[in-house]
Amino acid sequence: MSTVSLRSTAGRWVVTSSILASAMAFIDGTALNVALPSLQRSLHASGTDLFWVLNAYMLMLAALILLGGTLGDRLGRRRIFMIGILIFIAGSAACGLSGTVTMLIIYRMIQGIGGALMIPGSLSLISSAIDEAERGKAIGTWSSVTTLVTIGGPVLGGALADAGLWRYIFFINIPIGVITLLCLWWKVPEQEVPADVPAQDYPGAVLIVCGLALLTFGFLRVPVSGFSSLTAYGSIIVGGTLLIAFVITEQRSKHPMLPLYLFNNRTFTGTNLLTFFLYAGLSGSMVFLSLNMVQVQGYSQLESGLSFLPFTLLMVFLARLAGTLADKYGPRWFLIIGPFLAGTGMVLLSLVQQTNGPSTYWTTFFPGIFVLGIGMTITVAPLTATVMGCVGSQLAGTASGVNNAITRIAGVFAVAVFGALAVLFFSGSIQPSLQDMPLTAAQKAAIMAQTANLGNAAVPEGLPLNLQTQIIHIYHQHFIQTYGKIMAMCGLLGWLGSIMAFIFVRPTVTKDKHQNTGNR
Known part of the structure; x- marks a missing residue:
């Protein structure tokens, strides 16, 4: 056209x-x-x-x-x-x-x-x-x-x-x-497609899909398992390596x-x-x-x-x-x-x-x-x-x-x-705020577990009303x-x-x- x-x-x-x-x-x-x-x-x-x-x-x-x-x-x-x-x-x-x-x-x-x-x-x-x-x-x-x-x-x-x-x-x-x-x-x-259209670069497609998937998975695992986790840093390293391989493949491909x-x-x-x-x-x-x-x-x-x-x-x-x-x-x-x-x-x-x-x-x-x-x-x-x-x-x-x-x-x-x-x-910022509060180790662990929910973090059940108010204030x-x-x-x-x-x-x-x- x-x-x-x-x-x-x-x-x-x-x-x-x-x-x-x-x-x-x-x-x-x-x-x-x-x-x-x-x-x-x-x-x-x-x-x-x-x-x-x-x-x-x-x-x-x-x-x-x-x-x-x-x-x-x-x-x-x-x-x-x-x-x-x-x-x-x-x-x-x-x-x-x-x-x-x-x-x-x-x-x-x-x-x-x-x-x-x-x-x-x-x-x-x-x-x-x-x-x-x-x-x-x-x-x-x-x-x-x-x-x-x-x-x-x-x-x-x-x-x-x-x-x-x-x-x-x-x-x-x-x-x-x-x-x-x-x-x-x-x-x-439909627009005219050239007769000499080149073949698709499927190796490049596979490398970039897998590389990005592993990098993203690794970063999303960090909040759950920490940087010391093999699944987290292993995924990040392998994903980065695959993206480097993608660049090399594209340099060598006839039809990248x-x-x-x-x-x-x-x-x-x-x-x-x-x-x-x-x-x-x-x-x-x-x-x-x-x-x-x-x-x-x-x-x-x-x-x-x-x-x-x-x-x-x-x-x-x-x-x-x-x-x-x-x-x-x-x-x-x-x-x-x-x-x-x-x-x-x-x-x-x-x-x-x-x-x-x-x-x-x-x-x-x-x-x-x-x-x-x-x-x-x-x-x-x-x-x-x-x-x-x-x-x-x-x-x-x-x-x-x-x-x-x-x-x-x-x-x-x-x-x-x-x-x-x-x-x-x-x-990391909430943990020091709990040190001086009258909480058991189990209660502190339950409060910290809620931090994965960010702004939607909820106060664990069973705490006195005054402590619930304090914890809500700390969360916010x-x-x-x-x-x-x-x-x-x-x-x-x-x-x-x-x-x-x-x-x-x-x-x-x-x-x-x-x-x-x-x-x-």
């Missing part, structure tokens, strides 16, 4: 179908973040179980999204896009019917497989189908609308969770997915799933480093912000979701403008200032202590959320357009897959690493301290993303032959 104008009927259908599919995947994650406390109570899940519910999806997404991008380039973008949507719908239905946290984790993995085939297709369709002069505006439109539903997800998730209907977070994907499939089937033609020569392009390298640091910080901050609001600060899940509305409104009204301005003036300063402001917003959020609940939102959480929203609004569309503009259209799916993979890998490791650190910080006080440390680390990651843009992104992005092909 030759490129078309964004304003044409064909252009509108391409963008509409891409938005619907992306929204289905992104809203699922943000809505679920807010509903975690409700899910935890309903399925009797521990804090570690919660991180697995998040990471089971992100792990499969991160591990397979490169394969999804290259499959689209080689077998047809619309075809792979539609297969991914079908798998995602099936996984969503199964998640909604899960009776145990173990089954939910398994079905979340199926969702991740579908997402890995689906998500690269959305941006690669836009990049390869829309005229180059309007590509930034199209991606800005995609960014603003998907962000509306993505950040609007917490409102939906909070309302459903408060009503005891968290399962409908998954069921809502079914009608959206069916509508998207109909749009693609009737209105978006990740063409390493793309990283010879300075801008492509810099924007993907920026993506990793920024989205690691964003993923970690969103999870802990929601847990803090609901489990400690007295917000309902709906109120927690509504607290993100300033972020939503900024993205809706300004993301497309940011994409247009980046097309006109170049993306460099957008990519420097945006992540810096996002990191600053996270740091501001880290300073929030115990509040009086939603009544003090405007003077406690709002300033940080507003600055974070401004930073992400400035960043998202220029970042995406810059990544896709660094390569030729023949590698659009691969470039989208690489950048989306890095986004998901960042999320996986943020949730895994920050989850492990949070439990360590939380339990030390969770807020832990939250502050994690949020500050997330902010530092945002600032690192800004530094990557300053170092690597040139004042103007030239589109010469060398850049477009990643010339060796």
Whole structure:
């Protein structure tokens, strides 16, 4: 399919179908973040179980999204896009019917497989189908609308969770997915696949899947068994080794799933480093912000979701403008200032202590959320357009897959690493507070056992009322301290993303032959 104008009927259908599919995947994650406390109570899940519910999806997404991008380039973008949507719908239905946290984790993995085939297709369709002069505006439109539903997800998730209907977070994907499939089937033609399409890089796919799985498993075992555990550090070491083997394999492969020569392009390298640091910080901050609001600060899940509305409104009204301005003036300063402001917003959020609940939102959480929203609004569309503009259209799916993979890998490791650190910080800070309390060794052990549940830690039964009150205060006080440390680390990651843009992104992005092909 030759490129078309964004304003044409064909252009509108391409963008509409891409938005619907992306929204289905992104809203699922943000809505679920807010509903975690409700899910935890309903399925009797521990804090570690919660991180697995998040990471089971992100792990499969991160591990397979490169394969999804290259499959689209080689077998047809619309075809792979539609297969991914079908798998995602099936996984969503199964998640909604899960009776145990173990089954939910398994079905979340199926969702991740579908997402890995689906998500690269959305941006690669836009990049390869829309005229180059309007590509930034199209991606800005995609960014603003998907962000509306993505950040609007917490409102939906909070309302459903408060009503005891968290399962409908998954069921809502079914009608959206069916509508998207109909749009693609009737209105978006398949793009021509080159006759000399190369073979798939299955060894590379196996290595990256296994490497990421073992790394994530190792980090998630740390809070339970400690760094001295063979299962924890053994998994981390083996997972890291497999990822090194993946890089070596890709260097030697005739048809790699990740063409390493793309990283010879300075801008492509810099924007993907920026993506990793920024989205690691964003993923970690969103999870802990929601847990803090609901489990400690007295917000309902709906109120927690509504607290993100300033972020939503900024993205809706300004993301497309940011994409247009980046097309006109170049993306460099957008990519420097945006992540810096996002990191600053996270740091501001880290300073929030115990509040009086939603009544003090405007003077406690709002300033940080507003600055974070401004930073992400400035960043998202220029970042995406810059990544896709660094390569030729023949590698659009691969470039989208690489950048989306890095986004998901960042999320996986943020949730895994920050989850492990949070439990360590939380339990380590509480233990000294119990030393001078009139508690038996068994009672202290029972109190410490609850730290694995983080903000949902419950006071063991049988304690006097005055001790219960003290322990609840200790739980809340030390969770807020832990939250502050994690949020500050997330902010530092945002600032690192800004530094990557300053170092690597040139004042103007030239589109010469060398850049477009990643010339060796």
